Amino acid sequence: MPPIKEEILVIDDEAQMRRLLSVTLESAGYSVTLAENAAEGIRNAETHRYEAIVLDLGLPDSDGIDVLKKIRQWAVYPIIILSVRSSENGIIEALDAGANDYLTKPFRSGELLARIRSALRLYTTSPGGSxxxxxxxxxxxxxxxxxxxxxxxxxxxxxxxxxxxxxxxxxxxxxxxxxxxxxxxxxxxxxxxxxxxxxxxxxxxxxxxxxxxxxxxxxxxxxxxxxxxxxx
Amino acid sequence: MQEFDETRPDPDALLNALKKEEAHFRRGKLKIFFGMCAGAGKTYDMLKSAHEAQSKKIDVVVGYIETHKRPETEALIDGLIVIPRKKLEYRGVSLEEMDLDAILERKPKIVLVDELAHTNVPGSRHTRRYQDVLELLDNGIDVFTTLNVQHIESRAETVAQITGSIVRETVPDSILEQADEVELIDISPEELLKRLAEGKVYTPERSMHAAQNFFRKGNLTALREMSLRMTAERVDHQLRDYMQSKRITDTWKSGQRMMVGISPSPSTISVIRWARRMAYTMDATWIAVYVESSKALSDEEKKQLNNNIKLAGELGAEIVTTADEHIARALIRVARQQNVTQILVGKTRRRYPFMPTLLDEIIENSGDLDVYAVGGDTTEGTIKRKIVIPKIRSSLSQYILAATAVFLVVMACYPFTNYFGYQTVALILLFTVVLLPLVFDVGPVLLAATLSALLWDYFFIPPQFTILIALPQDYLFLAAYFVIAAVTGVLTARIRAREQVVRLREEHSTALFTLTKHLIATKTQDEVAEAAIKNVSSFFNSDVAIFLSQPDGDIFTAAHPHSTYAVNGKEFGVAAWTYWNEKKAGKFTDTLPATTATYYPVSGPRYPLGVIGVQTKNGKQFSIDQESLLQNFIAQIASTLEREQLSELAKRTVVYAESEKLYKTLFNSISHELRTPIAAIVSASEGMLTLPEMNSSALGKTLTNEIHTAAERLNRLVENLLDMTRLESGQLAPKKDWCDVRDIIQASLKKLQAELSQHVVTINVAEDMPLVQLDFGLIEQVCTNLLHNASLYTPPGTVIAIDASIYENELLLTIHDNGPGFPADAQKRIFDKFYRVPGTRTGGTGLGLSIVRGFVEAHKGTITASNKPSGGAQFVIRIPVEVQQPMEIQ
Incomplete structure (x- = not known):
């Protein structure tokens, strides 16, 4: 019996990035859902329970931070944000709004996978003893x-x-x-x-x-x- | 409550101490080598100190040294950099002076300027050398100078009394007070005389002369005592300042306030000097008051008055002028208004028996005020006064006209004498004399009264055509006539004079009002300039030029086109000086007086707003009254100019904000468009390299590797171009926050893990390195670029070292290696845009180092590149930073 695949939602407006992310994540054994804008992303998150979300901060129809805040209202699983360099303020705001981790573009696929693994591990393992x-x-x-x-x-x-x-x-x-x-x-x-x-x-x-x-x-x-x- | 007050330092005193410190922050430091007379060894000691400073690698130059051909002194000049003196022609003689501009240009740390009290050759910028020194200090250059006790303003007179020789070249006492350090060069009279005899002070022939006159043992002892005492007083003051700042409360400012009256008499000078000495020893503030009355002053008196007021100002007095006919009353009034505790008055002679002197009147009305009478009259003063008192002040034409009027009336009356009798004629003449003061001054009126009495006697009183008088009642009549004519005439004249003063004041306020009205109506700076020129030129009967600073406070390039006189290069130079120094200059001042106009600074709160040049049409100096009115005018103009500049600035800020917004939108969208595809290529190729199933063929792996390397390079290029764009747009403002320099270095190293894998990196940061205020991202980029640079240009195995330290609020960051270093001619151009060291391998953009420089300069820092003596390249970055004070670890 194959292991249950962990499901990840990717919200990014760039088709190229979406394809790249889906290939990278699927090759690492995750099941991926793609959303190309904020509205679609939120709808997906509302109707399905994911193990993690990868969210691009620069979305055309809404600010990534708003999407993050909305999803965070009910979702406790890890949310990892993607952002371009030189927008530290956006990253800080996102982290303060509840994002678990961030990656700046261009990123290495190995780095992305490591971050997702780490976030998932933290989320699933409860803090042990004293x-x-x-x-x-x-x-x-x-x-x-x-x-x-x-x-x-x-x-x-x-x-x-x-x-x-x-x-x-x-x-x-x-x-x-x-x-x-x-x-x-x-x-x-x-x-x-x-x-x-x-x-x-x-x-x-x-x-x-x-x-x-x-x-x-x-x-x-x-x-x-x-x-x-x-x-x- | 009382106790609380005593332990609390006086806020004013604290503020003063702060102000002193603040002024020192910008200004150069002044060190005075102070001695009792020539030959004490001041210049010698000064040169020794200079050598000492030079041995500590401090930049010392000689501005002006007078060796008096003393061999020991001359030997000491060797090894010091000497700024060549400036040659000036004066009346056909070539003279040498210190070259102030050359020193300002050279900008040394310390400059030596001998003989502070020296008077410059006419044609120099300042009339006095101490003014040159003040300008050097203002420009942040430290000055070492020498000064003798006899040249100090407040002591000059005493020295003259002791030695019998009058000292002409004096410096204001305030200079000594401003000095940061005063080193007393003491020598015993015996030793000095010995040195004089040995010819170590002057050449033999001059020595003889000097020994007989000035250098007598008695004189020297007195001068020595004076110099020691002055130094002691200074130390005492420093102690008091120190105690105040440290809240040591045995003594505090005396709270005394002294007042001295100023008159147009030369004797006032010694009273002013007295006042300064007393104020200094009592630690009191002091004011000098001039009471302006309707009494007209001669040109000479005006000049003397100006000098007296200037002297009081130089000696540290606050100047107050007031108008009143009654001097004593006015002085007491001012004293009450200004909370004065002591009044100092020069002794005045009783001019008329039974009339109280000024001193009597002041004592009478002084109440609880202390009054000091000091011996004001020097011989110099009294001689002059005797000449001055009987001075005829009205012009000759007035006398002639008054006399003519009397003659005409007499001639008109003569034919009718028989019809209405000679006594009626007296009434007609009296009427004439009473009318005259409406037009004439007291003098001509008195002449008319006397003349009319004589003519009446001669032509009308029987026996006619003699001055004899037949009837005894006519004697009485004539006497009565004369007294009535004279008294009425004088009284009317006095009323009119008083009225004139009132009218003058009224004219002044009307003029100010008109100016304000015109200024309020202005809408642009040009209109302000136009209104200013129109008002100043019409009211002061002068030609006016105005110079307006650039909107960002930079100096003007030409006079405003509305100026009413042509400004040549020389005049412009004076205006520029006034702008930089924010002090009055030009004609009738001590600074650059050989010009046709006087230049006044128009000062604003942040930077000078401009300069106004005034050229009087009659070529005469303004009276004190006019001068103070002009200052009022300028203040009004300044506030209006400032208003205009602020509104201009506000407008520009709006435009700037708009353009900034547009720029940001464009920049963000372009950088997003460029970065996204690169990010995709980098990430995808990286994925291909790491995923095992993609690496089945060696060829595929090689090709992917190529794509990946090229993409990384393209990525760096784009990032560099974007950084360069940010720099060039001027939109780059460092967002400073507390940073740990170690963190910055670590972050750069982490980014360059792959590039530096073949190198050895050593980090040398002090254990106790405090946090500093920097823009983390920018400095991280600086380190990354420099380290990346080192990785590109040095062979594998090279040691790259990063050192960081803090020294006096300056962050010193050094990145150096033991590689091949820079080629000889590359060092200068290395920070140029797109410059690449010839013959190096490809991979760089030629932008990395220009970005480094840009980011460092955005922090107001500097970066230099050099080859280490031991070989290898070295980048040294210095950035002024705010340093985190060590905090308590709880």
Missing amino acids: KFFFSGIEVDLEMRVVRKRGEVVKLTPTEFSLLSLFIHNAGKVLTHNYILQQVWGPKFEGESQYTRVYVGQLRKKLEENPNNPSFFVTESGIGYRFTLENEK
Whole structure:
């Protein structure tokens, strides 16, 4: 019995991109539905349950962000957005509106597939127990203790809140404002120096090479991603 | 409450301290080597400091040094860069002066300017060297200079008293106050005399002369004491400033305010100097008041008055003018209005017995004010006053006319004497004399009164044709006649004079009103210029030229076409100077006085709005009254010009916003159209390379690889072209946010993983590197382009290093390698658009580095390319940045 194919909805107005995406995704074993504009995309999403959506931000009939917001009202599955370079604001807005990840065009197909896999894995695996392990580091979320190769690493309360936010959203891109709101509170919106300083602290304490981080990765101009893909 | 007040620093004091600091931010720093007299070793010490600075790689040049042929000093000039002096012809003699323009052009960090008190040769830009120095400071150049105590304005007189020689070249005390550093060059009189005897100060023949006159031990000791005292006073002030800024509350500003009255007399000068000294030691602010009365002033007095007011201004007084016939009353009134605590008055002589002097009157009315009387009259002053008092002020023609009128009336009356008697004639003459003041001044009226009395006596009172008088009652009659004629005449004249003052004031306000009315009606800058020219020229009886700045605040290129006199190159130069320095210049000023017109800056809130040139038709200087009215005029014109400029700016902003919107729409649509197909090719070819079933044939794999490489290259080209378009359109404004430089470098490296796989990359960023304000995307692009460049032009295995550090709010980013470096002639052109180093392999667009430069310059930074001494190419980027202060980690 062949495995059940995971269904993905692709919303893009460019025929070429749609064909390319469908070929790439189908060759990786997904079943693909195509929509060429916002209206069709929303209609599809309303009538069928997908495992994930790939959404282009530049749609002719409606703003991609609006489509995202509408679908997010009921859909909890991953939504990955596509965008062109030099539109960081759009990406940040989309991430804040609930997108799970983003890709800028031109992208490598391998990258796209990796992002989809990662998003799906996060979505299907519930956050495990109170302990979290990565690369010789043990984080006890309940006891608020971090050990690196058995040795306790001292973290300030803010650093620990930030770390646990990253762990709960592993693999996902978090915008500066999202992190600020979750860790510091709504008054700190726009004060990105806080996230930068504290992420720097975490890197210093937890990364093997803080100048070339493997886990706390910067997303240029957008925010941070805590990723385990580079785990050695 | 009281306690709270005491511990809180005075906001005004804080503001002052801030202002001082702020002014220093832009200005050059002034260091004065201060000494008691020539030969103390100031120039020598200054040159030593210059060498010290030079050894620290600071750019020091010599602007002007007077070595007096002292060999030790001359030896020290060696090894310093000397700006050649400027040669000027004056009355057939060739003289040398400091070349101010050459120094401004050269823009060194520090310039040495000897003898601050020097007076420049006529024809120089400024009459005095200290003004040159001020201009250098304004242009951000640090100045080292030398100064002797006897050349300080407020001490000059004391020095003259001690040494007996009058000091002509003085500098305002404010210069010393502005100095950032004053280094006292102290030497004992014995040592100095020894040096003088050894010929180390002057040549032998001059030494003899000097030793007998100026360089006496008593003099030197007194001068030394004075210079030490001045330095001590300065240190004391600095301490006070420091205490205030640090909220140390033992002392605070005295809150004293001193007032001094200014008169057109030369003796006022010493009173003004007194006032400054007292104000400085008491730490008080001070004002100088001039009371204008109907009394007409001679040209000489006007000049003296102008000088006195200028001196008070230079010494730091706030100038107030008021109009009143009663000087003492006016002074007290101003004192009350200005919250003055002390009044300083020069002692005045009693001119008439039983009449109170000005000092008496002031003391009488002073109430709780303190009044100081100081010895005002110097010998110089009193001599002049004796000449000045009896000065005839009305013109000769007035006297002749008045006398003629009396003669005519006498002749007309003579034939009728027998009909109505000689006493009636007296009444007719009296009537005439009373009428005269309507036209004439007091002098001619008094002449008419005297003349008419004599003529009446001679021609009419019996016995006729003698001055003898027969009847005793006629004696009485004649005396009464004279007194009545004189008193009535004088009183009428005085009323008329007062009326004239009132009328003048009224005329002024009417003139201002007319100007305002005209200005309000204007709609464009040209109309403002036209109205300004019309009003100023008609009211001040002058020719007027106006120069309007460009809309973006850039300097004008020519006078406004409505100007009423032709502006030649020289005049234009003065106008340009006025524009840059925002100070009055030209005729009747100390700056570039050899012109036909005076130039006034029209200052705006952000940048100078323009310059107005005024050329009086009679060639005379304006009175203080006219000058202040003109300033009012200019202020009005400035505010109207500013209004027009702002509305112009608003209009342009709207147009600009529209074009920006259009540009953005076009740009977005074009970039979308270009990027989408490239994205499809890149992604598709990449897919073909990664999917196993596509790689069955080796040929297919090779071809796909070619497509993929070409697509990547096309993609880079398009991105570069789009970046270049953004740069060239001028629409690129960096969106700065706090960035970690390490993140930026990592992001670039991640992008170039494939390209740099054959190279060794080392990153050298300090552990404590703070966050800085940058546009992440743009600087990331800068790093990416430079790293990509390095990967293209160096062989595999090359080490590419990225260093980043912060030094004094400047980000220093260096990207260097140990590859072959640049060919010799490529360094200069490397940032040019489409320039590619000859003989390099294809793959680049020739745009990468121009984009790098564009993005760096958008951050107001600089980038340079060079070959390292050890070999290899090196790019150095310097960007001024805001640095994140270390924050508390909770």
